[in-house]
Amino acid sequence: MISDLSFTAKAGEALLVVGPNGAGKTTLIRTIAGFIAPVAGSVSLKGDDGDRDIAACCHYVGHLTGVKANLSAAENLAFWAAYFDGGDGNAIAERVDDALAHFGLLDLADYPAGLLSAGQKRRLGLARLIVASRPIWLLDEPTVSLDAASTELLAKLIQQHLAGGGLVIAATHLPLGLDEPVYLRLGARTATPSPEARP
Amino acid sequence: MISDLSFTAKAGEALLVVGPNGAGKTTLIRTIAGFIAPVAGSVSLKGDDGDRDIAACCHYVGHLTGVKANLSAAENLAFWAAYFDGGDGNAIAERVDDALAHFGLLDLADYPAGLLSAGQKRRLGLARLIVASRPIWLLDEPTVSLDAASTELLAKLIQQHLAGGGLVIAATHLPLGLDEPVYLRLGARTATPSPEARP
Amino acid sequence: MSAFLALLKRDLTLAVREGAALGTALGFYLVVVAMLPLGLGPDLKLLSRIAPGILWIALLLAALLSLPRLFEADQEDGSLEVMATAPLALELAVVAKALAHWISTGIPLALAAPVLGLMLNLDIALTPALVATMLAGTPAISFLGSIGAALTLKARRGGLLIALLVLPLYIPTLIFGISALGFAGLGQDGFTASFLILLAISVASVAAAPVAAAAALRLQMS
Amino acid sequence: MSAFLALLKRDLTLAVREGAALGTALGFYLVVVAMLPLGLGPDLKLLSRIAPGILWIALLLAALLSLPRLFEADQEDGSLEVMATAPLALELAVVAKALAHWISTGIPLALAAPVLGLMLNLDIALTPALVATMLAGTPAISFLGSIGAALTLKARRGGLLIALLVLPLYIPTLIFGISALGFAGLGQDGFTASFLILLAISVASVAAAPVAAAAALRLQMS
Amino acid sequence: MQTLTQRLANPTRFMELSRAVLPWVAAGACLLIAYAMYLVFLVAPPDYQQGETVKIMYIHLPSAWLAMMGYSIVAVSRFGLLVFRHPLADVSAKAAAPIGAAFTLAALITGSLWGKPMWGTYWVWDARLTSVLILFFLYLGLIALRSSLDDESLAGKLTAVLALVGVAILPIIKFSVDWWNTLHQPSTGFTSTVDPSMRTPLLISAVGFTLLFIALHLKAMQTEIVRRRVKAMRMAQVERDEQRFSAGAE
Amino acid sequence: MDLGPHAAFIWASYGAFVAIVGLLIGWTLFDGWRQANALADAERRGLKRRSTSAPASDRGSA
Numbered sequence A, B: 001m002i003s004d005l006s007f008t009a010k011a012g013e014a015l016l017v018v019g020p021n022g023a024g025k026t027t028l029i030r031t032i033a034g035f036i037a038p039v040a041g042s043v044s045l046k047g048d049d050g051d052r053d054i055a056a057c058c059h060y061v062g063h064l065t066g067v068k069a070n071l072s073a074a075e076n077l078a079f080w081a082a083y084f085d086g087g088d089g090n091a092i093a094e095r096v097d098d099a100l101a102h103f104g105l106l107d108l109a110d111y112p113a114g115l116l117s118a119g120q121k122r123r124l125g126l127a128r129l130i131v132a133s134r135p136i137w138l139l140d141e142p143t144v145s146l147d148a149a150s151t152e153l154l155a156k157l158i159q160q161h162l163a164g165g166g167l168v169i170a171a172t173h174l175p176l177g178l179d180e181p182v183y184l185r186l187g188a189r190t191a192t193p194s195p196e197a198r199p
Numbered sequence C, D: 001m002s003a004f005l006a007l008l009k010r011d012l013t014l015a016v017r018e019g020a021a022l023g024t025a026l027g028f029y030l031v032v033v034a035m036l037p038l039g040l041g042p043d044l045k046l047l048s049r050i051a052p053g054i055l056w057i058a059l060l061l062a063a064l065l066s067l068p069r070l071f072e073a074d075q076e077d078g079s080l081e082v083m084a085t086a087p088l089a090l091e092l093a094v095v096a097k098a099l100a101h102w103i104s105t106g107i108p109l110a111l112a113a114p115v116l117g118l119m120l121n122l123d124i125a126l127t128p129a130l131v132a133t134m135l136a137g138t139p140a141i142s143f144l145g146s147i148g149a150a151l152t153l154k155a156r157r158g159g160l161l162i163a164l165l166v167l168p169l170y171i172p173t174l175i176f177g178i179s180a181l182g183f184a185g186l187g188q189d190g191f192t193a194s195f196l197i198l199l200a201i202s203v204a205s206v207a208a209a210p211v212a213a214a215a216a217l218r219l220q221m222s
Numbered sequence E: 001m002q003t004l005t006q007r008l009a010n011p012t013r014f015m016e017l018s019r020a021v022l023p024w025v026a027a028g029a030c031l032l033i034a035y036a037m038y039l040v041f042l043v044a045p046p047d048y049q050q051g052e053t054v055k056i057m058y059i060h061l062p063s064a065w066l067a068m069m070g071y072s073i074v075a076v077s078r079f080g081l082l083v084f085r086h087p088l089a090d091v092s093a094k095a096a097a098p099i100g101a102a103f104t105l106a107a108l109i110t111g112s113l114w115g116k117p118m119w120g121t122y123w124v125w126d127a128r129l130t131s132v133l134i135l136f137f138l139y140l141g142l143i144a145l146r147s148s149l150d151d152e153s154l155a156g157k158l159t160a161v162l163a164l165v166g167v168a169i170l171p172i173i174k175f176s177v178d179w180w181n182t183l184h185q186p187s188t189g190f191t192s193t194v195d196p197s198m199r200t201p202l203l204i205s206a207v208g209f210t211l212l213f214i215a216l217h218l219k220a221m222q223t224e225i226v227r228r229r230v231k232a233m234r235m236a237q238v239e240r241d242e243q244r245f246s247a248g249a250e
Numbered sequence F: 001m002d003l004g005p006h007a008a009f010i011w012a013s014y015g016a017f018v019a020i021v022g023l024l025i026g027w028t029l030f031d032g033w034r035q036a037n038a039l040a041d042a043e044r045r046g047l048k049r050r051s052t053s054a055p056a057s058d059r060g061s062a
C-alpha cells in the first residue's frame, strides 16, 4: 500500500502521477475518486464556499470506456451529458456535437458504438470530459490505446481545461505536451504483489 | 488474414515466429494446433510412418496457463501427465517431481496453485512440457511474465528438446538462447483489425 | 432531462434494442409453466386449482434469472464507476435501473401470465385480478432482486446464487399474491386487503432495497 | 490411469474442494420445493398428489442452473484448449466432465429428493421408486445439459438461455420419470416399463449428447 | 463453369433472381389464399360430425404443415452451412426461423381454439400437442441463441448444432398420433379420403400459405443480405474514418 | 353467414391467425424497408467520402 504521501494540487494545475507498474498510481486515483477508502489519511477539497465532496465535482476516466455498444455514439454522449448536468434536449445535442467534433467522431455519430474501433471507443469515452463540465479531472492512463493524433487532441483539451482554471490529476507516462506539469513520483513497492492481486 | 505463407520445419529445428502486434502469430500457431481451420491451404506432418494428425502429437502452450487454483501444483501436473500419456501412479509422480524440480517449484509442490504468483503459475503451465513427451511444441509468447532466470530455464528445456530431435514453433521476441533459430517473419496487416475482432 | 430520467430512458432503450433478453425471459416463463402440467398430469381441475401458484412461482423464477445482468453490463464496460462519481446518488441510480427492469421485464411477464393461464385452464374471470396482483407485486421482485444482483456482481455462479439469496425475500410477495387470487377466485372480499398488502410490500422494497444494493455496489468498487 | 479416469477424478476432486457449488444447488432445490406449499396452500392431500412432479421439476431447475459452469472454468483458465490437443477425443472428455457433473450434482440432488418429499407429504413407501427413477433419469439431465452448456459458453445471459435451450430436451425424461412414480403410487405394473424407457433416454443421451457438445466446443475455440 | 447451386449461392445473383421471382410468388399466394377463403366461407359444406367448426381446419392444417416445413428448412440450411459452408445457408436458416415460429404459434392457437368446441378444453397434454409445443420451444431457443452471440459466423454454426440436435422432433410430431393413443385426430390419410368439397379448399389454402411462406422467406433473406452489406459498409466507413483521423494529425 | 353454435371459436381462430400472419408480414416488410434505408444512407456516405477526399477531417478540429 502507499503510505507517507501528502500533496496539494491547485486550480489550473496538472498533477502527473508517475511510477513503475504496481507503484499505486491507479490506487491513488481511485482513492481520490472515492472508490477506495484510505486506510489512514484523507482527501479534501477546499473551495471558495467551504469544503465540498470531491467525488461530486470530478470526472473519472479509468481503464474502461463506459460506452454502450447498442447506443449510437451520439446517444452515448447525450446520456452522459444528461446524467451529469441535465439540461434540455437542444442544449445537450449541441454539447454532444461539439464533443464529437473535437474528437473527430462527427461522421460516426449515428453508428452503434459497438461498431467503432477500440481507439474510437476510447475517444468517445474521453469526449465525456467535454459534454459535462467538472472542475477536476481524474485520468488513469488516458493515452492507452490512443494513437498520436488522439493523444494530441487530449493534450489540447487538458490545456484548455487548465487554462479555464480546472485541475487535472493523471497517471501517465507521457508529458502530454504540458508546459509545467507537477510530477508526483510513486516508488516501486518493495514486496512483489501478492499472488491473489489480479491486475 | 495471413496469406501466401508456406514453410517447412524439420525435426531438431526451432522456428521462431516474429512480427509486430496483430501480425497473426497467435493465429498461425492456433491454426497449426488445429483450433482454427485455415480458409485455404493446409498444415501437414510427414512422419516415418505416413502422415499423422498434427494436433495429436503436439503440446500447445497459449496465453492461459491451464492451472487449476484448487489443485496443488503437483496435482495439476499429475493430472496433465495422466491426461496426455497415462501410466501408473509411481511413474507419473516421478515425472511430476522432475518437472517441478526443473522449474524450481519443488518446494511449492503441495501448495494450492491458486496461491502461486503469476510467474510461478506460468512456470507450472510450462512444466506440462516435461511431464508428457510430445515431439512438437507450439508456444505462444511463452516468456510472458517470466523473469530472466525462468526464461533461461525455458530456453534450456527447449534446447534439450531440440537436441532430442523435437520440433519447436514459438511466437516470441526473444532469441531464447538458441544457436541457430529459423525465423519466420510475419508482416503487419495493412488494414486495421475489424472492430468485431476481440483480441 | 434529469439524470434519473436519463438513466431510466437509457436502460429502457437498451432493453428494447437488446430485445433478446426479454424474449428469453418470456420463453423461459412459457417453458416452465408448460412443464408443470406435464409433470402433474392432465387433470384439468387440479391444474386450474394450482394455476395461480404456478404462474406466480414461474414468474418469480423468470424474473430472477434475468437479474444477473442488471448491474453486470454496466460494470463490465465501466459505466458503473462513472455513475458513482456523478451527482445523482447511487441509490437513485439503482432505483432507475430496477425500475427499468420492472418496466422491461416485470410488466411483460405480468401481461403474459393470463395467456399462460389458459394453458393451465385458469378461470378466465380471474384475468383482471391476476394481472392486477402481478403488476402490484412485480416491483418488489425487481427491487429486492437488485440487492441480490448487486451482492453477486463479482461472484461466479451468478444465477444460482442470486436465486438462493433472493427467493426467500420473495416469499411474502408470493404468499399475498396467491392469497389475493384465492380470494378473488372464491368471490370473497379478502382480495382488497391482500392486494393492499402486496402494494405495501412493493412500496417498502422500492424504498429500502436501493439502499442495500447501492451499499453492496460501493463495496465492490474499491 | 487412463486419460478419461484422470479427468473424471480431477473434476470430482474439484467439485469436492469447491463444495459451494453443490451446496448452492441443494439450497436452491430446497427453496423452490419449500415455496410451492406456500404458493398452493397447506392442503396435504393435494401436496402429496403433486409431490412427484414438483420434486422432478425443481430438480431439473436446480441441476440446470448449475450447468453454466460445466465448461466455463476450463475455458477461463485455458484447460479446455489444452485438452483439445490431447490424445483423448474431446467427445470423451465431455463424457468425463458430464459424468462428474452427474456424480457431484445429479446423485446428491436425487438423494435429497426423498427428504424434501417429506415436506410435501409424499408417501414414504414411494421413496425407493423416487430415488431409483431419479438416479436413472439424472444422467440424461447432465448429458443433455452439456449441450446447452457448450452452446452458451460464449453467450451473454448464460443461465436463462441454457434453461430455454435445454428444458425442452428434458421433457421426455420428465414425463417418464413422473409417470413411473404415478404407476408406483397406484401399485400398477407400468412402473417397470416407464423406468426402462427412462433408462433408455439416459443411455441415448450419454451416447449422443457428447458429440453435439464437443462440436459446439470446437466451434468456439477457433 | 459454375453449377446452378454455386450460382445461386452467390448473394448478388440470389438478390437478382429473388427480386424477379418474389412478386410472382407473392401474387400467387394472395390469389390462392383469397380463392381458398372464398371456397371455405361461401362454398364448402359443414362437416357432418364437426359442423361448421371444421372451417378451422383450413388454417390449422396449413399452419401445422408449415411449422414443420419451416423447421426442415432451418435444419437443411444449417446442415448446408456446417457441411458445405454456404454463406447463403446461414442467411436462409436465420430468415426461416421466425417465420416457422409464427406458423407454429398459429397452429397451436388455432388448434386449441378448435379443441374447445371439439374436446371441451383448450389444451390437453397429449403427445401431438406436446410435441408441437416442444417444436415451438426449439424455435424460441434457436432465435434466442442466435441473438445472444455477437459474432455472426459463430452464431450461425452454433445454432446449426442446436438445430440438428432438435431434428428428432419432426418424426415425433408426425408419428406421435400413431405411436400413442391420443385425443388428437390420427393421420388417417385424411387429405386423400375426405370429400373433394372439403379437400379442394384445403389443398388450395395449403398451397397458398406455402407460397406465402416462400415469399416471406425470400424477402427476409434479402433483408438479411442487405443488413450484412450495411454492416460491412459501416465497418469500412469506421475504418476509413480512423485512418483519415490518424493521417490528419501529421 | 351462419356458423352454428361455435361461431365465436371460428372467428377467434381466424382472427388470431390473421393477427399472427399479419404481424409477420408487417414486420418482414418493415425490416426490409429499414435495412434498405440504412443501405441507401451507407451508400450516400460512401459516395461523399470518395468525392471529397480531403486528407484532414472536415469537421473535426484536429
Ligand code: HEM
Pocket: E057, E060, E061, E064, E065, E107, E108, E109, E110, E111, E112, E114, E115, E116, E118, E119, E128, E129, E132, E133, E173, E174, E184, E185, E186, E187, E188, E189, E190, E191
Ligand atoms: C393445440 C392443439 C393442436 C395442435 C398443436 C395440432 C397439431 C397438428 C399437427 C402438427 C398436424 C399435422 C400432422 C401431420 O401432418 O401429420 C395436425 C393435423 C390435424 N389436426 Fe391438429 N392440432 C391441434 C388441435 C386439433 C384439434 C382440436 C383438432 C380437431 C378436433 C385437430 C384436427 C386435426 C386434423 C383433422 C388433422 C389432419 C390429420 C391428418 O393428416 O389426417 N387438431 N394437427
Ligand SMILES: Nc1ncnc2c1ncn2[C@@H]1O[C@H](COP(=O)(O)OP(=O)(O)OP(=O)(O)O)[C@@H](O)[C@H]1O
Pocket: A001, A019, A020, A021, A022, A023, A024, A025, A026, A027, A028, A189, A192, A193, A194, A197, A198
Ligand atoms: N484488490 C487488491 N488487493 C490487494 N492488493 C492490490 C489490489 N489491487 C491492487 N493491489 C496492489 O496494489 C499495488 C498498486 O497497484 P496499482 O494498480 O495502483 O498500480 P499502478 O501504479 O496503477 O500500476 P500500473 O502501472 O501497472 O497500472 C499493486 O502492487 C497491486 O498488486
Ligand SMILES: Nc1ncnc2c1ncn2[C@@H]1O[C@H](COP(=O)(O)OP(=O)(O)OP(=O)(O)O)[C@@H](O)[C@H]1O
Pocket: B001, B019, B020, B021, B022, B023, B024, B025, B026, B027, B028, B189, B192, B193, B194, B196, B197, B198, B199, D222
Ligand atoms: N476472431 C477473429 N476474427 C477476426 N479477426 C481476428 C480474430 N482474431 C484475431 N483477428 C485478427 O487477426 C490478426 C492477427 O491476430 P493475432 O492475434 O494472430 O496477432 P499476433 O501476431 O499474435 O499479435 P500479438 O503480438 O498482439 O499477440 C489481428 O489483426 C486480429 O485483429
Ligand SMILES: [Mg+2]
Pocket: A025, A026, A027, A140
Ligand atoms: Mg494502473
Ligand SMILES: [Mg+2]
Pocket: B025, B026, B027
Ligand atoms: Mg498473439
